[in-house]
Amino acid sequence: MPKQVRLRRGTTAQHATFTGAEGEVTFDTTKKCLVLHDGVTAGGQPVDGFVRLDPGAPLSSQEVRTCLAVTGGDSDTDSFSVVHPARFASQVIVDSDLVGRRVQVQQESLxxxxxxxxxxxxxxxxxxxxxxxxxxxxxxxxxxxxxxxxxxxxxxxxxxxxxxxxxxxxxxxxxxxxxxxxxxxxxxxxxxxxxxxxxxxxxxx
Structure with a gap:
């Protein structure tokens, strides 16, 4: 029979007071993720920042907390394509041509x-x-x-x-x-x- 390998485990609170050996990997039972240790940092570094390519539910929300640069594509192939409406809470800065079929401007009544x-x-x-x-x-x-x-x-x-x-x-x-x-x-x-x-x-x- 295959052997089962189990890592040391603990809650997030327990990890906060634990300093693992350099290269050690533990399991956080609260966040359900692996934690990497360097022998110095209490609590280690949780490996919980992944964005799933297919989360299984198209309306589930995921967050990317870093700058993002998309460099793929060329003049004939779009490097970024969004199928459904997208919302931007701040300025959209375009450093080249802005090509659109139409522009529908929102209005307000004063x-x-x-x-x-x-x-x-x-x-x-x-x-x-x-x-x-x-x-x-x-x-x-x-x-x-x-x-x-x-x-x-x-x-x-x-x-x-x-x-x-x-x-x-x-x-x-x-x-x-x-x-x-x-x-x-x-x-x-x-x-x-x-x-x-x-x-x-x-x-x-």
């Missing part, structure tokens, strides 16, 4: 107030339904950011005002939106200041 702030760090599309006069301000301007705002008036005309340093294209800054009209306001940033904002305004005929 609840009307006499003075509203256009935050360039949030949604790229915004909607404002006017029920009174409107004065716009802006924050988080940065080179390369842009925002499109759809304005909708109710059954009355409403006055409009904007930061005086904005640069307007094609015409002067609008002063009012007529009753029952829709308008689009495009804003492009070319720096961090209000004078770095270029604006374009179009209203339905």
């Amino acid at each position: 609840l009307y107030a006499p003075t509203l702030n256009v935050d360039f760090a949030t949604f790229g599309l915004k909607r404002i339904d006017l029920t009174g006069d409107l004065s716009l301000t802006a924050t988080n301007m940065m080179n390369g950011r842009s925002v499109m705002v759809r304005l909708k008036s109710d059954s009355a005309a409403h006055a409009l005002s904007f930061p005086p340093a904005w640069r307007w294209l094609g015409s002067a800054a609008p002063t009012a939106l007529a009753a029952d009209k829709l308008a689009l306001l495009w804003l492009w940033c070319f720096g961090p200041g209000e004078s770095d904002v270029m604006a374009r305004y179009l209203v339905e005929s």
Whole structure:
């Protein structure tokens, strides 16, 4: 019959006070993993950082706590392919061409107030339904950011005002939106200041 080889074992708490010999391998019964020892470090080094290629459940979550570089593939073969939607909680920096079939920008509705702030760090599309006069301000301007705002008036005309340093294209800054009209306001940033904002305004005929 084959012989059974059993390693010394213990819980994670027991390992914390144990210093194994150099090259010794033990088994952590709490984490269910091997522990490597160097003769110096109490608790050793648990071997528990593997990412399974096939975890058996496609919706199970695994975590990689290190930088990742993918160098495979070539101009004809993708080096990285994701079949389902992917979520990024921070910036996505592209140092070369960004090629896509379409771009769908998320939008937000800003609840009307006499003075509203256009935050360039949030949604790229915004909607404002006017029920009174409107004065716009802006924050988080940065080179390369842009925002499109759809304005909708109710059954009355409403006055409009904007930061005086904005640069307007094609015409002067609008002063009012007529009753029952829709308008689009495009804003492009070319720096961090209000004078770095270029604006374009179009209203339905």
